[in-house]
Amino acid sequence: MTIGIGLIGTGFMGKAHALAWRNANAVMGGLPPVRLVHLCDTPLDKACAMAEQLGFEAAGDDWQALIADPAVDVVSITTPNALHRPMAEAALSAGKHVWCEKPLGVTLADAEAMAAASGDRLTLVGYNYLRNPAFTHACRLVAEGRIGRLFHLRGWVDEDYQADEALPWTWRCRASEAGLGALGDIGVHLISLLTALGGPIDSVVAEMGAAYATRPLPEGGDGAVENEDVASALVRFSAGFHGTLTISRAAWGRKGSLGFEAHGSRGMIVYDQERMNELQLYTNDGPKAEQGFRTILTGPEHVPYGAFCPAPGHGLGFNDLKTIEAAQFLAGLAGGKRPGPDFAQALEIERVAHAIARSAQADGARVMVADTRG
Structure with a gap:
């Protein structure tokens, strides 16, 4: 079977999706072939130019026409947040599968509605950092007990795209268009890793x-910033241990610092996405005089790194993680394991972000994540 792809939006993430669809089978092999069928953006001349650049067969400025196109089997949604829900619901209602960027919607009600609308369609939300071979190796080390009993997780995500006071107001500052601020934009990535x-x-x-x-x-004057630039939280995991999260979109000098320390009874793991091809591991075995952190450079042993490069230490990049996402989506369409987070799983990630916001709005009162369920 050949899978017809429709792409809505051609910004940074739209281009990442297009490249991922094009590259997935070339890198991984054994996947259903794809056709880049229909691209949508505004204005129309931009859509036409991007369709030619990215290799799509048709272009338009009407996303509803893209969804109605019978040749489109999967819809990639890479638009601003407020458009995610109507587009996803329309696509799912038309029987399409959906790959949507995070967060699901502006509000928790949006996310709940999107999860409820999924039915038996394949859905995926763009938590691409979960695909990093360094991170998946960290998960294996924890699961295998290499650092013993996990008792604390300390996580951070810091960027400086809103650090400049002179930066003009954009839709990201308006609650009705963006929803949460740093929590919804980058904080959910941290929550996805820690959970x-x-x-x-x-x-x-x-x-x-x-x-x-x-x-x-x-146009002159000032616009109010209606959502958060920084957030911090103490969190309690269901397993009984605790953790901390710090989140900032106004941290000068930090470009993509998404990381954590996993503290265990026998050692520690340290990870930072700015050095995405490295993992720091400390274990308390051997003579104390020789104990210390060791750096693990990702290589073919860290699946699926080897599909991209046979040599360790050469490194993968951001768009490679999107290629892994697309490949897992195609494998799911072909009857393999369904990838995640799907809409229902992504909803649980967003519940944590909204619980953090509710706690902050209640002067730091403890909020149970379960209480965010309507």
Whole structure:
């Protein structure tokens, strides 16, 4: 079978999706072939130019027409957050499979509705950092007990794309268009990693705030920043241990610092996405005079690194993680393991982010994640 791909949006993430669809079978092999059928963006001349650049057969500025196209089997949604729900629901109603970027929607109600609409369709949410071979190896080390009993997770995600006070106001500052701020944009990535390592989070105690109350409007004057630039939380995992999360989109000098320390009874694992091809491992075995952190460079032993490169230490990149996502999606369509997080699993990630926001809005009161269920 050949899978027809429709892509809505051609920004950074739209291009990443297009490259991933094109590369998945070439890198991994054994997957259903794809046709890049239909691309949608506005204005129309941009859509036409990007369709030619990325290799799509048709272009348009009407996303509903893309969804109605009988040649489209899978819809990639890479638009601003407020458009995720209507587009995903329309695609699922039309019998399409959906790969959507995070977060699912502007509100928790949006995310719940999207999960409920999924039915038997294959859905996937773009938590690409979960695909990093260094991270999946960290998960194996924890599962195998290499650092003993896990008792604390310390995580952070820091970027500086909102650090400049002079940066103009954009839709990311408006709650009705973006929903949560740093929590919804990058904090959910951190939550996805920590819950993959340590299991579900039961409750949170949190604070959050804006680095700047207003930002300059392009037409003059100032616009209010309606969501958070920074957030921090104490979290309690279902397994009984605790952790901390710190999140900032206004951290000067940090470009993609998404990382954690996993503390165990026999050692520690340290990871940072800015050095995405490395893992730091400490174990307390051997003579104390020789104990210390060792650096693990990813290589063919860390599946699926070897599908990209036969030589260890040469490194993968961001777009390679999207290729792994696309490959897993295609494998799921062919009857293999369904990839995750699907819409239902992504909803649980977003419940934690909204619980953090609720706790902060309640002056740091403990909020049970289960209480975010309507």
